[in-house]
Amino acid sequence: xxxxxxxxxxxxxxxxxxxxxxxxxxxxxxxxxxxxxxxxxxxxxxxxxxxxxxxxxxxxxxxxxxxxxxxxxxxxxxxxxxxxxxxxxxxxxxxxxxxxxxxxxxxxxxxxxxxxxxxxxxxxxxxxxxxxxxxxxxxxxx
Amino acid sequence: xxxxxxxxxxxxxxxxxxxxxxxxxxxxxxxxxxxxxxxxxxxxxxxxxxxxxxxxxxxxxxxxxxxxxxxxxxxxxxxxxxxxxxxxxxxxxxxxxxxxxxxxxxx
Numbered sequence: 252x253x254x255x256x257x258x259x260x261x262x263x264x265x266x267x268x269x270x271x272x273x274x275x276x277x278x279x280x281x282x283x284x285x286x287x288x289x290x291x292x293x294x295x296x297x298x299x300x301x302x303x304x305x306x307x308x309x310x311x312x313x314x315x316x317x318x319x320x321x322x323x324x325x326x327x328x329x330x331x332x333x334x335x336x337x338x339x340x341x342x343x344x345x346x347x348x349x350x351x352x353x354x355x356x357x358x359x360x361x362x363x364x365x366x367x368x369x370x371x372x373x374x375x376x377x378x379x380x381x382x383x384x385x386x387x388x389x390x391x392x393x
Numbered sequence: 394x395x396x397x398x399x400x401x402x403x404x405x406x407x408x409x410x411x412x413x414x415x416x417x418x419x420x421x422x423x424x425x426x427x428x429x430x431x432x433x434x435x436x437x438x439x440x441x442x443x444x445x446x447x448x449x450x451x452x453x454x455x456x457x458x459x460x461x462x463x464x465x466x467x468x469x470x471x472x473x474x475x476x477x478x479x480x481x482x483x484x485x486x487x488x489x490x491x492x493x494x495x496x497x498x499x500x
Binding site: 286366 | 401402405406475478479482483486487489490492493494495496497498
């Protein structure tokens with residue numbers, strides 16, 4: 252997988268591991284925050300957080316357009332780790348999200364989100380090589 | 394929000410094959426004809442043509458036809474699409490983290 256781009260985001264949250272984990276794995280709680288922007292709603296948030304279990308989230312904007320990620324839980328270690336596949340509806344691309352929960356204190360948890368499976372790194376490299384190639388050809392032609 | 398991008402599926406599929414990745418690396422050095430591309434990979438011209446069609450569909454290459462000669466060149470437009478895709482996810486997760494943090498602080 253090392254030729255693929257990996258997206259890593261780390262942040263500390265003012266909550267215990269248990270509470271933060273529940274935010275990601277409980278339907279009612281997910282529905283309260285897993286929605287980008289005030290003008291969007293979450294008609295569906297279903298998370299069967301067991302290994303092999305499915306999740307499905309449907310986000311809807313005010314024009315009725317829906318955006319829906321879904322996937323399967325691959326690793327479930329309560330209050331510690333969640334690994335699930337990530338696939339947008341209408342796309343065949345399957346990427347993978349890993350959540351690592353690390354207790355800083357009873358009231359603070361560090362969450363690391365790793366989203367991997369993007370082909371961008373290799374392509375960025377090609378991009379650079381492509382430009383170098385263009386420039387060397389231009390230099391030869393000039 | 395950015396909806397799923399069907400072109401990305403083509404890009405992912407195109408990049409899932411080692412021969413096609415090698416062809417792209419070769420094209421990054423400069424454009425080449427089908428014959429030139431077939432030689433180092435020890436595969437037939439029709440096999441290369443099949444790979445080129447997949448790369449072309451993903452907008453990863455441009456093909457210029459001059460008479461019977463087909464010249465292929467690396468195209469950079471699809472690279473931009475892939476970059477936009479990963480940037481979209483970065484923004485998506487950061488905004489999710491923002492609202493999660495806000496909710497936890499309010500409670």
